[in-house]
Amino acid sequence: MGSISYADFVDRSYEPGETELVCRFFVVPAEGLDAVDAAGRVASESSNGTWAELEAEGSVTDLSATAFAIEPATAGEFEGYEVSVAYPDALFEGGNMAQVLSCVAGNILGMKAVDRLHLRDCDWPEPLATSFPGPRLGSGVREGIFDAPDRPITATVPKPKVGLTTDQHVEVGYEAWTGGLDLLKDDENLTDQAFNPFHDRLTAALDARDRAEAETGERKSYLVNVTAETGEMLDRVDAVADAGGEYVMVDVVTAGWAAVQAVRERCERHGLAIHAHRAMHSAFDRHPDHGVSMRVVAQIARLCGVDQIHTGTAGLGKMANEDTVGINEWLGSDLYGLEDVLPVASGGLHPGVVPPLVDALGTNVCIQAGGGVHGHPDGTHAGATALRAAVDATVTGEDLQAKAAEVPELDRALAEWGTETPR
Structure with missing residues (x-):
């Protein structure tokens, strides 16, 4: 002793x-x-x-x-x-x-x-x-869900983030999908409010998704926010599967990692992917001298099994600069056979910043723009067309101005926002 x-x-x-x-x-x-x-x-x-x-x-x-x-x-x-x-x-x-x-x-x-x-x-x-499951699909969602292995997938959130009725929300999604974007996403604080009930929104959005797929010939999907008390959240996961969805979205930090693990297990049963929104992360990682880094938060998310997570924009958006490149590299690294995670770049993005964004982060990423789509002078459909044109041009090495000469919507976007990052 x-x-x-x-x-x-x-x-x-x-x-x-x-x-x-x-x-x-x-x-x-x-x-x-x-x-x-x-x-x-x-x-x-x-x-x-x-x-x-x-x-x-x-x-x-x-x-x-x-x-x-x-x-x-x-x-x-x-x-x-x-x-x-x-x-x-x-x-x-x-x-x-x-x-x-x-x-x-x-x-x-x-x-x-x-x-x-x-x-x-x-x-x-x-x-x-390896005591944790890791992601089910990870970056494989690009090919497995969207047949887009050679380009970033794209997403948007209806703005304003809350307050739209179900019909208004779904119409924004339809305009974005038919404009060329892959994903419609709920924002972090939209769940099941009276102005836009969860089940009504889920059913109507997936109906609009089906119409958009038929019109464009491309796969589309919807990141519906299932965040709630854990039992209710699992019921919502079941509802998404029953309605024919491919994804659920979870506010992983505010919901808690034990709840995320429960969602991962239920999603395995249904074959669903998990989109992780990181709301509240800055309570832990904003200051480099106290708390928990976003790098560690992302590591935890990968182990618990999310397929994609927001990691920042490498200083090219409206949020504070982070170690986005380093985090993304870790999310894509070998980890004893566990799947990787698809990073999501979001916050203040628009068509004019796509080339430097892809240069910094590569093509294995999801590019999400809210105001940079819906704030287009000609509306959401035009904004979606402009963003998709910017992505396609960047991937093929085409100059953005040259592409804009062919795509009026991109030309208007560049005239509106240029190539500067917002604050």
């Missing part, structure tokens, strides 16, 4: 095993503590330690996390340290993301021993990663 103290959770000569989860944190120690003190507290509190020295018996210490690398680092205006912590696999319940996050991003974010703590990145070991 021996005692456990914070110092026992730091070993700078330690080499993590291949089955251990490694998390990298940015840490600013509280006044009076040095980097080693703070690192020991992070590793302790996120595994099996506490503030008081305890007597430990048997294999308890086998479940201790180990802070093994401590290097100077900066985040924004703060100077601190990057601390790498290894967690033994036995610490976690496989397939339980809520439990995993309660360890590595739980109480530690509120400790007085650190002034700032930011979970930057994770290296997921095979036993833990």
